[in-house]
Amino acid sequence: xxxxxxxxxxxxxxxxxxxxxxxxxxxxxxxxxxxxxxxxxxxxxxxxxxxxxxxxxxxxxxxxxxxxxxxxxxxxxxxxxxxxxxxxxxxxxxxxxxxxxxxxxxxxxxxxxxxxxxxxxxxxxxxxxxxxxxxxxxxxxx
Numbered sequence: 001x002x003x004x005x006x007x008x009x010x011x012x013x014x015x016x017x018x019x020x021x022x023x024x025x026x027x028x029x030x031x032x033x034x035x036x037x038x039x040x041x042x043x044x045x046x047x048x049x050x051x052x053x054x055x056x057x058x059x060x061x062x063x064x065x066x067x068x069x070x071x072x073x074x075x076x077x078x079x080x081x082x083x084x085x086x087x088x089x090x091x092x093x094x095x096x097x098x099x100x101x102x103x104x105x106x107x108x109x110x111x112x113x114x115x116x117x118x119x120x121x122x123x124x125x126x127x128x129x130x131x132x133x134x135x136x137x138x139x140x141x142x
Contacts, residue, residue, distance in 0.1 A: 041113040045120040052124025056131045063135035072136065079129040082121040089118065 020026065055062075066072050085092070093110070094102040108115045 038113040041117050045113075045117040048117065048120045048124055052120075052128055055124075055128040059128065059131035059135045062132055063137070066136060068136050068138050076129055076132060079125040082118060082125045086118050086122045089115075 089107050090102045090104040093107050094100055
């Protein structure tokens with residue numbers, strides 16, 4: 001039980017359930033806060049998709065009056081943050097697990113609703129970035 005990689009009392013909860021299973025007694029009820037967290041993350045994913053869709057629809061208004069300049073392009077860089085996090089999430093989780101090697105697919109397996117939210121944010125940000133870049137006018141030369 002000590003080498004399960006689980007922390008914060010998960011190993012002891014697992015041990016209690018195994019003992020209850022061996023003894024034939026009903027296992028203690030599982031806590032439901034995780035269900036609430038999953039529901040909130042899924043609601044945030046839906047809200048993220050809706051906001052990204054709205055931003056894509058309003059990209060023409062965003063681009064009105066803007067021309068391609070370095071500062072305009074720099075202002076679009078934060079839209080790449082979800083992509084960078086999605087690409088490196090296994091390293092972040094590995095650091096949170098005290099330096100253990102964690103594969104990217106393991107993160108998707110361990111935290112599926114968070115990964116749905118992150119993938120939704122990544123796709124939405126990419127759609128907004130592409131829509132805004134397409135709508136920008138080239139700089140007029142004098």
